[in-house]
Amino acid sequence: MKSRLAALTASLVLAPSNCFAYTPTSSPEGMYRTFEINYKDMALATCITTAYKYDVNVGIDAGSSVSALRDWTYYDMEKSPLAVKALVEKYLARDYTNPLAESQIKGIKFDLLKCLDMYHSKELDALTKKVVTDPNHTYMQNIKKP
Template sequence: MINTRLIPIALACLFASHAFADDHAIMQRGYSPAESFRNFTLSQCVANGFQQHADIQKDAQIAAGGYLEIGHYPIEAYEEAVTLSKQFLAREYRTMAGQSLTLMKCIDLYHSDELTALVEKYEYALAHPDQEHGSN
């Protein structure tokens, strides 16, 4: 049985593999595992938040796939990040004129305590691979 939760992540990896086939410059940036994970989460949020803009969505999916490809956390971390990004996108953010503030939601996610808690959870797991990590 196919785990449908992994389909968006798998698609992002597929796009990223093609995008990074010829140019490995991004791979050499030297992001820490935490930075790559935060960047993945931001990219996923943008991809999910801008579905009506195909070019933005595709670029964000490719970026997310690239960060997943160079990531160090288990797949569960990325699944939790996708869920968290959807929770932030469900929030009601509007300007005084009633315009949606989708990108602001994603930026707030990037700086959120919730994302920091996820990073800390999986950083601990990286530092202590012989110990089980539970949900916080």
Template sequence: MLLFAVSGAACAKDRAIDSPEAAGRTYATNYKDMVLATCIATAYQNNRSAATDAGSSVSALRDWTYYDLENSPDEIMSLVNRYLARDYHNPLVEPEVKGVKFDLLKCLDLYHSAELNAQVKRFVSKPNRTFRQERPPQR
């Protein structure tokens, strides 16, 4: 009987891993993740599968984020475009890989930036709340 209970718990744990965890993360974190995914979708728009995946992630994260939807999209794209316009160089890589733009590195720098933290403060009115706290599952 104990083996069955442990197996059942393991199955329940496995099911939780199969669904997005964003609903349990704070709105501030989801906003930052949404901006990162927007940056990646923009950077890789010529790579159809990468752009589609990142764009779909942006859409999903919007559902789990409580933020100023009216005013923030333009600010998000402005910030993304400023970071992607940066001209990063690595003299060790460039002779081996022609045309490398370091777009993912730019997106990561954006994710960790003071500018993005300022946007979170400006547009996310409940930064420490989560979707699950606001909308508990119906039983």
């Protein structure tokens, strides 16, 4: 699974960089999403970055996504970084041992599944409500139109 994810990441990274410049559908859509959604997406990307930190391609791509999402979200910078880190570490520490899968793939940890569980958790919902400023607002609402 890691090799497939790495191959996908590499193909996206190696794609021509000007492919994002032409149409709205070829650009990232995060700037149009609410701060609440972007905050949760940032937490998910942080979890993936942490889980796959030893896979350079995945780590670079996920880390870059975290940076972009930070730009498109307004939240309490004092409380958030440590709170997200603690939540990510809590979920990645879970033991999702599956003897059947382990017999086929040694050392499998189901880290992506843990990240998805964190993403859908009540804990992330509560943290988002606590730290996100104006959760229904979007980054694009701050951009002045000519």
